[in-house]
Amino acid sequence: MTNQELANRLFPEVTTTPAEMEARYPERHLPEGAKVTRIAPSPTGFMHLGNLYGAMVDERLAHQSGGIFYLRIEDTDRKRLVEDGVETILSVFKRFGLNFDEGATLEGDKGDYGPYTQSERGFIYKTYVKDMLAKGMAYPCFCTEEELAENHRLQEENKENFGYYGKYAIWRDRPAEDVEAALEAGKPWVIRFRSQGSIEHKIRFEDLCKGTMEITENDQDVVILKSDGLPTYHFAHVIDDHLMHTTHVVRGEEWLGTLPIHIQLFDALGFKRPKYVHTAQLMKLDGTSKRKLSKRKDPEFALDYYFSEGIPIDAAVEYVMTLLNSNFEEWRRANQTAPLDEFKFNTKKMSGSGALFDLDKLSDVCKNVVARMSAEQVYDLTTAWAEDYDTQLYGLMTRDAAYTKAILSIGRGGKKPRKDFGVWNEVKTYMGFFFDELFAPDYTQMPSHVDGETVAAVLKAYMDVYRNSEASDANSWYEEVKALCPQFGFTADMKAYKAEPGKYKGSVGDIAMILRVAVCGRAQAPDLFSCMELMGKERVLERLQAAVR
C-alpha cells in the first residue's frame, strides 16, 4: 500500500486539495503594516481575566495598525463544550467594549475567511491531512490508551523523556501489512505528524513579548487529527492562522512549551510563520508563593465577577492595561480624560514576568475612574448594575432620579474630586442615609466626651437656629454652627481646641459631629451642609428631633 493509497483509504470522501484551499483563502488586501489578530477561546462557558488580557492586546495591535481583529471559536474539545458557550463569549467581549471586525457571531459568520468555528472546518483540516498522508508527512496510529500509558510507565522507569518518539513511536514505521490489518480489524486511529526534529537541535526564536530565546526542536510525533476526526489545537492553530492570514498570535506563555511543534508544522507545510506574543501569566499570591490565577480559588479571575461586584468596566480595562503596558499609568496621568484608544500600545512595554493580581491597585484604579465620571454617568452605570444585582437600590434610585443624581454630584468635578467609592456595590452604603428606607442611625457615634444631656441640648438649640436659617452655602452654615459654641462652653477655634483640649468642654467639631450623626446617622459623610440641603428642611428637622433623647 503506497502512501497515496493509504490516504485514499483513510479519507475517501476528501477530494479537495491544499491548492484549492489556498485559492479559497487568498492574501488579505490590507495597508502596509496592518496586523491581523484573533482571539480564539473555547466555548466552555467560563470567561476569565486571561481571555480579556489577551483580547486587549489583540485588539490594540490590530486596530492601531488598521488591521483586522477577529473571533474564532475553538470547539474541538467536545467534552468541554457548554450549551451557551459562544453566547457567553460574545456577550462578555461586547460588555468589555471589544469589537470584532470579523468572525463568529450569533447570526452566523461575518467575513470571508470562515467558517470561524473549528468544528465546521473539518473538510479543511482533512484536506491537508490527506495530502500530508500522501506525502508521508503523517501516518495513522492505532495505539490504545493502555499502550500509551505503558510507554509512559516505561519512560518513567528508564528516566527517559515522555511522549511518542523514537522507539516509542510504535506506528511510525510499521509495515504496511500491520496497518492494513489494523484497518481491517476496524481499530480506531489518529493521525500523527512525522517529526523530523531532534532534541539535539536548538532553534533561536524571537518572541515579541519575551524577546529572543532558544528552544529545543520537537521530536514528538504529535497527534494532529483525533479519532473523532477533529484536529488537535496544534494542527488547527497552524491551518487556521495560515489560511486566515493571522499575522500576530497572542496567547499565554503556557503555550511556549508547545511552540516547537507549531514552528515545525508551519515550516513543514511551507507556511509563513506568524509573529508570536506570549504573554506572561497572571499570578496570585497564595500564602507565600505565587501561583496561576485559578478558576476555582480566585473569584476575581472570572469576568463575571466584575459584573456582579459592580466594578466599572472601564476601570477593569484600565487596570488590565496597567498590567499590560508599564507606561500606561504615566500616559493616563498625562491624559486624564483621553479615550483609551489614543494610548499607543506597544508589545515592547509588556512585562516578561508574571504579574501578581493586585486587588488594592484595582480598587484604586476604580476610584480614579469613577471620580472622572459625571454624576449622570455614575447614575446610569449604577442603576444598570443595581437592576440586576440590587433591586432595592434600583427602586430607590429610579424613584427620584433627580434627587439621586444630586446626591451623586456632591464633591464631583473640580480639581480634587471626592473618591468615596469605585465599585457600584459600594454606592448603597455611601449614600444610603439619604433615603429614609435605608436610614439606620447609629447614635453611639456621637462624640464620646460630650454627655447625653449636652448632645440633646445642642440638637435643640440647633433646631431653633435651623428653622429660621438663612444659610445658603457651606460657609454661612458653618458660621451658624460656630455661633452655637459659647453657650455650651465649646470653642469655635479648632486650633485652640487641639492645642489645649482640656480648656473647653468641646469644639465646633463636636457640634458638627452631633449634627452629622443625627442627620446622616453616622460619623462619616460628605460635606454636611450639602447633605442637609439635599434632604430638605422637613426631613432634617425630623431626624434632629429623633436624635434628641
Place this chain on the structure above:
RNA sequence: GGCCCCGUGGUCAAGCGGCUAAGACGCCGCCCUCUCACGGCGGAAACAGGAGUUCGAUUCUCCUCGGGGUCACCA
C-alpha cells in the same frame, strides 16, 4: 525528572555599563480640615547569591538558588 520562561522595595514597575536606583498601589507620620473622602508634604522599604568581563556592574557572561509553566486523542 526533561524542556522552557522569569528574578529591582510587600505589590506593579522605570532602568538598558557610571544615577543620592524613578514613579504608582499599599503602609506610617505630619499638614489642610466640621467628620470622612480628596489634596499637599515627608518616611520606612529593593537590584536573590557567587564567580567572571570591565577602570567601573542592577545593567553583559556563566554557575547556584528561588519562583512559574509545560510534558494528553485539553485548549
